[in-house]
Amino acid sequence: MPVRRRLLLRVVLDWGMVLAAVSLAVSSGLLWLGFPWGYYPARLVWREVHKWSGLVFGLLALVHLALNFGWLLRATRKLLSRSAEPRPAEGEPPGTL
Numbered sequence: 001m002p003v004r005r006r007l008l009l010r011v012v013l014d015w016g017m018v019l020a021a022v023s024l025a026v027s028s029g030l031l032w033l034g035f036p037w038g039y040y041p042a043r044l045v046w047r048e049v050h051k052w053s054g055l056v057f058g059l060l061a062l063v064h065l066a067l068n069f070g071w072l073l074r075a076t077r078k079l080l081s082r083s084a085e086p087r088p089a090e091g092e093p094p095g096t097l
Contacts (some may be wrong), residue, residue, distance in 0.1 A: 013064055027053060068092035
């Protein structure tokens with residue numbers, strides 16, 4: 001896949017996650033603070049919005065992880081490798097920390 005197209009895909013994916021997260025936050029606030037408990041048509045609508053926003057966010061997060069899985073593996077290997085050990089400061093002989 002060309003770099004430009006891959007970048008566009010990641011930008012669209014990230015903005016989709018942002019919109020789903022904002023929708024989750026708004027619906028959470030309205031359900032928790034805005035509507036009383038019980039049967040109210042508006043509450044039922046916001047419950048559906050919250051449920052579907054969560055589903056969309058979860059699916060987009062899985063796609064995001066799949067697209068960045070290679071980077072995640074490389075970063076983890078680098079952090080866990082021996083090259084991540086502290087190095088002596090400049091001017092100090094090796095072996096003295």
